[in-house]
Amino acid sequence: MDFTGKHLDPRNFKSKDEVLKILKENHEDYQALMQIANYYFELYGNELVWHYPLSGTDYTGVHIIAVREGFLCVPYDAVDVQDHELFELERAYMLDAGTSEVLLDEWKNYSENLTDALRNIVCILKETPDGEEAKTT
Numbered sequence: 001m002d003f004t005g006k007h008l009d010p011r012n013f014k015s016k017d018e019v020l021k022i023l024k025e026n027h028e029d030y031q032a033l034m035q036i037a038n039y040y041f042e043l044y045g046n047e048l049v050w051h052y053p054l055s056g057t058d059y060t061g062v063h064i065i066a067v068r069e070g071f072l073c074v075p076y077d078a079v080d081v082q083d084h085e086l087f088e089l090e091r092a093y094m095l096d097a098g099t100s101e102v103l104l105d106e107w108k109n110y111s112e113n114l115t116d117a118l119r120n121i122v123c124i125l126k127e128t129p130d131g132e133e134a135k136t137t
Contacts, residue, residue, distance in 0.1 A: 003066075004046060012043055013068045020089055023074065030084030033063060033074075040066065054106050059088065064095065071095040 001008050014022070019036055026032030037047035048066035052073075055061050059075040063085065066072075074092045076085035095103075 006044060006046065008044055008048075008066075010066075010068050013048075013066055014039070015068045016072050016092075016094065019065055019067055019072060019074075020092060023087055024089055028087045028089055029080070033065070033085075033087075036065060052103060052107070054110055059091065061085070063087075069094060071100075073099075 001010055014036060022035055023029075023032045026035065033049060037049040040046060040048040050064045051061065052064055053061040055075075059077040060079070062073040062075045064071050064073055071094065072092060073095055074087045074089065076087050078086040080086055
């Protein structure tokens, strides 16, 4: 499979059940996820794990993880200062094309809105050195 500019062999990916087991046995948090990401990074130079911090549903965000069967979404709704995201493994689900398109559209809208806002902020702040409106005489 060609993915993100590299040829990857999904047979080397962890299975969905393996990923969930690793997370469950290691406190169901971001640190446990990094065990999987490090495994992929050693194989492919890519963690094959993506943080998606937007959600229009009843959780805060998800991490998307490449697995043998496809792409697994692991939601989180709590964040701990020490452990980062705390996952809700019972709500994990596999991505399908339709859900992937929704996530992509949400991200594009978010990104476009943020980019527009930042461009406007730059313009406003460049008007004067201290960011205040220029005074007219």
